[in-house]
Amino acid sequence: MKIIDLHRQVLILSLSVMAIAASAQTKPYTAYVDPFIGSEGLGNVFVGPSRPYGMVKPGPDVNKASNSGYSPDLDVPLYGFSQTHVSGTGGGPKYGNILIMPFAGNFNELKQESLRANEKASTGYYSVLLKQYGITAEITSTSKVAFYRFDFKPGTRKAIKFDAGDFLGEKPVPDAREAQQFIGSEVEVVSDNEIRGYSRIRGGWNNGAAYTVYFYAITDKPFNTFTTYKAGSLYPGIKLQADDGNKTGVLAYFDDASLQQIKVKIGISFISELKARQNIEQEAPHWSFEKVLADSQDSWNELLKRLELDSSTPAQQKTMFYTALYHTMLMPVDRSGENPLWQSAMPYYDDFYAIWDTFRSSNPLITLIDPSREAAIVNSLLNIYQRDGYMPDARSGNSNGRTQGGSNAEVLIADAYTKKLKGVNYNLGLEAMLKDATIPPGGNEEKEGRGGLTDYNSLGYISNRFVRAGNRTVEYAYNDYCLAIVADGLGRKGEYNRFIKQSNNWKNLWRPVTDHGATGFIMPKDASGRWIDSITCVESNGRVTAVPYTPLAQEWPNCVCWWCGFFYEASSWEYSFYVPHDVAALINNCGGPQAFKQRLDTFFNNGYYNVGNEPSFLTPNLYHWIGRPDLSSTRIRQIIQKNYNSSRDGLPGNDDSGAMSSWLAFHVLGLYPNAGQSYYLINSPLIKQSVLHQTNGKDFKITAKNLSEANQFIQAALLNGKPFNQAWIEHQDIVNGGELVLLMGPKQTGWGNSMMPPSKGDEK
């Protein structure tokens, strides 16, 4: 009876929601995007304009050691705008190529910089006042063209610098790890309003091979004179500076004192300068800044509107949500038609930075918003596998590298396969997965594939003779599960049997030690099978000590290098929860549901959980598997409340190409994916209603009836009007369209406590 009552209530609610939807959204969705969220603190987001997955990301460069080029510190001068950036990354910077800087003074100086004011950023737009020169710089972009509008003080001589030698993250040491290294550059003054050239760089965070960023710049007003420069010397009137391994650029001078505004288009290409020119012709053949900006906003709106939030949602919450979606769709970067390494009819994406970060929530979010985009991304991985030999875990500058743990591109294949994404050759996908799982990458094991595979495939775990043995083992075990599921679906029983068995390999490092009341942890073991109790630590004073290895130990980066610990960027407390395919077995290994609950409570209450890093992304949801989805929801709310906000310091860690953001976005909706598998865990939404407008034409609505500060617990649920007592939902239920109604109340009522979400199961 209760259920029928609920049903009636829901029908009423649905009607009222429809009314809301009809009247809703008067502002464009892009109005709720604030590119500055995450620009202070740890977020490292890119603040300049970009199209969705846009190749060009022009923006302010203030700090050469900054991953995004940006610094919020207004006391640090801005020195230009480069055309290529990544968003949210850590480690050594990448890109920052082809710098442009307007100036009005010290005309024969190469160094031009200015303090700034009036910074503004919105979707597809950035502007700033360069106080030193009284110049207002505005930027917008197409996918492959940066578009600048500079407003000068009237009555002055004006100049613009085009620097082909500048880039982020340079260090004087040859081959410094993670540093970008200069190879060469070239500039050429083509006419009195055209300049072309390139910048050739290697290295950066992924220690990648050489990449070349070609440009073709056009000004809307002719310059009167110019000087090229090379290696710090000026060459007035000399049009060509050939690449002999030096840094080059052009200073273009505009002598007309009445001139107030100069617009510049910079076409970018990874193929050639003429291709960069062609990109301008194809994407921005006109001089309307407004049109480029409007097109950019339209392209974002088209995507953002697919997730419609209840109109009553507070603006701050909308801003956090749509900015999160925005951050999720900045990367990877669509470089189809811009691959200098091979021809292929398949899509080509770059700047997977890294899949270790994005596979958990970013790619699943893209799958919901834009499934054909996710299929293209997966296909680009297979394209790379076919020609480069392995799918990347990270790739940037057309070069695979680096791999922090598992070969997690496999999770994307399995995620696409189990969610039935169309247009992917899954047999080829399985081949790529098998390459990872069977052929050691050799040489540089950070580049691609599975490092330590020889141990893993012979011992069933990675021994202490390899770095990152702990997280590699648990991640490979999950990768093996993903491989097995795809193999099973394709009728490849032999591979299925092998890899479903290997997916238990995490158990081979499961040691029954007790720490802070919890028993059983992933711990280091040597190749002969002996547990390792302590690790050798070389301290900064040169003293060598033996440090006990405990589940909270963090031997990196003090005892060993950052990448050289047993776990990558987390402790055993964190990684020992990482068994996404078999949480039931994990619970069992931990001593059963009650012990597992206590373990989770200890984890969160004692601060062992690290909100800013991806290994624990799923962990708050693990209460679901002991029948307590309410506890998952409570934890998630606490985490968000404490760590996320709409300020510039609103992200709790490196956004990691949108990973932090996409985690938030899912929890706003009340869903969270277990990437590689076909379902989403259901939590209490943070908003009353959301509608996913799918590209198949079918809407899926989630309604949290009676949601309020007081009513945060799911009492009951209906899927398409029928009682729904499980705390997870299949992807196909969403694809088919419909409505999930969650009846909210003031305490947990036992909803979702009788059916546990999927685990691998003992039968397999």
Place this chain on the structure above:
Amino acid sequence: MKIIDLHRQVLILSLSVMAIAASAQTKPYTAYVDPFIGSEGLGNVFVGPSRPYGMVKPGPDVNKASNSGYSPDLDVPLYGFSQTHVSGTGGGPKYGNILIMPFAGNFNELKQESLRANEKASTGYYSVLLKQYGITAEITSTSKVAFYRFDFKPGTRKAIKFDAGDFLGEKPVPDAREAQQFIGSEVEVVSDNEIRGYSRIRGGWNNGAAYTVYFYAITDKPFNTFTTYKAGSLYPGIKLQADDGNKTGVLAYFDDASLQQIKVKIGISFISELKARQNIEQEAPHWSFEKVLADSQDSWNELLKRLELDSSTPAQQKTMFYTALYHTMLMPVDRSGENPLWQSAMPYYDDFYAIWDTFRSSNPLITLIDPSREAAIVNSLLNIYQRDGYMPDARSGNSNGRTQGGSNAEVLIADAYTKKLKGVNYNLGLEAMLKDATIPPGGNEEKEGRGGLTDYNSLGYISNRFVRAGNRTVEYAYNDYCLAIVADGLGRKGEYNRFIKQSNNWKNLWRPVTDHGATGFIMPKDASGRWIDSITCVESNGRVTAVPYTPLAQEWPNCVCWWCGFFYEASSWEYSFYVPHDVAALINNCGGPQAFKQRLDTFFNNGYYNVGNEPSFLTPNLYHWIGRPDLSSTRIRQIIQKNYNSSRDGLPGNDDSGAMSSWLAFHVLGLYPNAGQSYYLINSPLIKQSVLHQTNGKDFKITAKNLSEANQFIQAALLNGKPFNQAWIEHQDIVNGGELVLLMGPKQTGWGNSMMPPSKGDEK
């Protein structure tokens, strides 16, 4: 007494030789270079002009499936001249980029070809009459610039095609093994006498990554009109064809009927088009074809004259000898300043094609003629190791790959080290060797490093679970010896002990089977240590059979792929002689000196020896180690007489970047190196006297006194006037200058039979 007599005779001879030297050499040495030797038959040599180790190799393209582009078949039309070639290679072609073709008719056709006549080639020069058009084309070159002179029939309209889309070895199948694959191209008409552009290609024999050949072409007369083209369509008057993945080019038309001659300079660069232009400015700023040609001849003469043959040497012999030197110095190619992948102060060479071919005799010959050049080549390998991770065995198009057997760059390090070449960081060399020997290359084991290393380092041999297990094992054993020797010299006893022991690993595949009277052969073994008696053969009719594996078996390419046999390109009879560091142990394993002699005799008499392939390069010299250098000399004379001559078909196999040629050159002198070690075996020279004019200012002279058809045996020897009873000489004895006098007589007298050349020895 005999010795003193000899001494006196030698003194007299020396004086007469000095007289000869003074009067000698009226013609330049380049007069004795015939680039056509090896252009017919199997030689595959490049016939166009090149500077020593020159980056640019412009020449005629007649056959797209030909490795050199050339075909001697005059019934096949010539379709142009491309700027990049390799010499003497086999397998899938590489390069053939940026094609130029003059024509005079069918002006709107893209296909232009002509039968040819009057082909001439000499050092730095090639010319041909294009019968179809009555055009004489002449070519010369600097290191990085091709220089053309076209003479047209007067009174006609003229045209020149510049094709950026053409290249050798294209196949329609994507990623066809060893085929070059098109990525993109671009052309741009800069002015009425300048055209620039590039060609971007991947693949080829070494299955390499993308490389880009940029060009800048200048004509000495302006063209009146032009049409660019792309993907087969003409675009009259359109100056730019941006790279959108299609083949592009330019047809330039010269309408002045009175015009008879057009000269064209094509600068080439692997960096950029402007760098190609700069290369013209730096290397050929003028329009004098004669000056470029004379400079080219001078640069060759400067090297060739360092090995001066007795003036009485017949011209035919001189031609064979100096052409052999010429062939040896065509490759690798000096690309210092042209590396698009990284900056380095170290030299950069490309087109090691392959070291497996050249380490045995080509590099040692370069060491004699030009030690600083060899040091630069070795340094370029270390440069590549530092940035690409491994030294190449083969490298082309800036990309490591492929490795046929051992990691033989190590032999070059050891050769340089034991010969005390200056300017090489041998500690870095040892590091690079250790990388090969300890870190499996993984992924694609053909690319670099040691394939099958996991077996080799755990079992002491490579089992039948890896292809090419036989030659990999014996070659790694020698590589290990080379590593050990360098480690020993650098005081690294630990590494010395490990690798000197591993250098015995060839014994682990030594099976005491008997074949044609010889006992003991390198034979296949499985990972458990069981010998393999037969191999599975999949015949072309699909029938699967078990074929007995014998020392003469050649299962490739009929049963398995070319690269998939137990040995690469040779039989066990050939490879079982390959223990260059421990011939004494080999002899012992074969049953002692008498059995070994018989084995060698059977090898040569039964035709098991393959003159055209490198694995047996040292084998004719193995009689030295049983005290019978006379038998070595006799075999060598027979081999040369039967297989080498001064005709166009004068090389017995692919010249392999000069390997076949350098083998001949050494034997003309009466020396032969055991590469990686510090000595040369002494044989009967083919000429009466040679003088090595060394770059240290010291001459070393070899005189074969009384040499004649009848007197081909060394009776006795004097080194710097002192009796010299060993049949090998140390490199330092040559470096120090002096004279080796060999007294020749009609039969062998036992000279060299008491002291055997070095072997590793049992004590180690």
